[in-house]
Amino acid sequence: MTASLPITALSTPNESQIVASAKEGDKHAFKQLYELHHRHMYALCLRLCGDSQLAEEALQDAFVRAWQKLSLFDGKSQFGTWLHRLTVNQALSTLKKHRSFWARFIPIEEQFEPLSKEIQHENLDKLLLRLPERTRIVFVLFSIEGYQHDEIAKLLNIAVGTSKAQYHRAKALLQELI
Amino acid sequence: MSDKAKQLEQMVNALPKEIEPANSQWSDIEHRLTPQQQRLSPQFALAAVLVLGLAIGYLMRPLGLTEPNAELIATIEAIELQHQAQVASLTEGHHLVDLRDNHYQPIFNDGIEQLRAAAKELYNNLTLNPTDKQLWQMWLWTQKREIELLKQMQQLPKNTVKMEI
Numbered sequence: 001m002t003a004s005l006p007i008t009a010l011s012t013p014n015e016s017q018i019v020a021s022a023k024e025g026d027k028h029a030f031k032q033l034y035e036l037h038h039r040h041m042y043a044l045c046l047r048l049c050g051d052s053q054l055a056e057e058a059l060q061d062a063f064v065r066a067w068q069k070l071s072l073f074d075g076k077s078q079f080g081t082w083l084h085r086l087t088v089n090q091a092l093s094t095l096k097k098h099r100s101f102w103a104r105f106i107p108i109e110e111q112f113e114p115l116s117k118e119i120q121h122e123n124l125d126k127l128l129l130r131l132p133e134r135t136r137i138v139f140v141l142f143s144i145e146g147y148q149h150d151e152i153a154k155l156l157n158i159a160v161g162t163s164k165a166q167y168h169r170a171k172a173l174l175q176e177l178i
Numbered sequence: 179m180s181d182k183a184k185q186l187e188q189m190v191n192a193l194p195k196e197i198e199p200a201n202s203q204w205s206d207i208e209h210r211l212t213p214q215q216q217r218l219s220p221q222f223a224l225a226a227v228l229v230l231g232l233a234i235g236y237l238m239r240p241l242g243l244t245e246p247n248a249e250l251i252a253t254i255e256a257i258e259l260q261h262q263a264q265v266a267s268l269t270e271g272h273h274l275v276d277l278r279d280n281h282y283q284p285i286f287n288d289g290i291e292q293l294r295a296a297a298k299e300l301y302n303n304l305t306l307n308p309t310d311k312q313l314w315q316m317w318l319w320t321q322k323r324e325i326e327l328l329k330q331m332q333q334l335p336k337n338t339v340k341m342e343i
C-alpha cells in the first residue's frame with residue numbers, strides 16, 4: 001500500500017515512543033496519537049462514507065478499534081500506515097452496517113442517501129459525492145489514497161477487473177461533471 | 179491526455195490530505211476505550227449468567243414432557259424480568275438514549291417499539307404455549323435485538339445535526 005502519510009506523522013521523531021506508551025495502556029499517549037492522525041483519518045472516512053455523520057462514526061470506531069488492537073501493532077510499518085488500513089476497513093464496515101440497519105426498518109426507496117449539501121468542501125470532494133458509492137470508494141482508494149487494484153479488490157471482495165472498471169467509470173463520470 | 183483528464187489529475191493533487199471534523203470526537207472515543215463489561219456491575223453480570231443458565235437448562239430438556247407448565251411459565255417470567263432489568267440498566271444507568279439529539283433516534287425508537295410490540299405478543303402466546311420451541315426462539319431473539327439496538331443507540335455520534343430525509 002502506498003498511501004500517503006500525514007505530514008505531522010512524518011515530522012514526529014518520537015512517535016514510536018508514544019505508540020509504546022499507548023500499548024502499555026497510557027490513554028494520554030493514545031490521545032497524542034489521535035491528535036497526530038485524526039485529521040487525515042477523518043478526511044479518509046469522509047471521502048469513503050460520503051457523509052459527515054457516518055465519517056465521524058467511522059472515525060470513532062477506527063480509533064476505538066486501534067486501541068483494542070494496539071498490541072498487535074508490531075512496529076514493522078509506520079503507525080500511520082497501520083492506522084490507515086485499519087481505518088479503511090472500519091469505514092467500509094460502518095458503511096455496510098448502516099446499509100443493513102436501514103434495510104431492516106425502512107423501505108429501500110426511503111433509505112438514507114448522502115446529502116451533498118452537508119459537505120462544505122469544495123471542488124473534487126463535492127463531485128465525489130455524486131458518484132455511486134462503490135465507484136466512489138474505488139476512486140478514493142486508488143486515486144487519492146494510493147492503493148493498488150489488487151488491494152482494493154481484496155478489501156471490497158470484488159475482482160481486480162471490477163475494481164479497474166469502477167475506477168475508469170469514476171474517472172469518466174468525474175470528467176463529465178467537471 | 180485530454181484537458182479534462184489533466185484537470186481531474188490536478189484536482190486530485192490539490193485535495194487536502196487532512197480535514198478537521200466539525201465536532202471533536204475524542205471525548206466519545208475516550209469514553210468507549212473502557213470496555214462496556216467493566217462498566218456493568220458484577221451483581222448484574224452474575225444475575226444475567228444465572229438466569230441465562232436457567233433458561234438454557236429448560237430449553238435443553240424435552241419441553242413439556244416431565245415438568246408442569248407452571249415451572250416453564252415461571253422461567254418465562256424470570257427471563258422477562260431479567261430482560262427488563264437489562265433494558266433499564268442500558269436506558270437509565272448511562273442516561274444516554276433519551277439525551278441524544280440525533281436524527282437516527284426516531285428510527286431506532288421505531289425499531290425498538292416494533293420489537294417490543296412483537297415481544298409482548300410472543301410473551302403472551304408463550305405463556306399460553308410454554309413448550310413451543312419456535313415461540314421461545316422468536317421471543318428470545320426479539321429481546322436480544324432490543325438490547326443490540328439500545329447499545330447501537332449509545333454508540334451514535336453525539337450532537338449531530340438533524341437531517342431532512
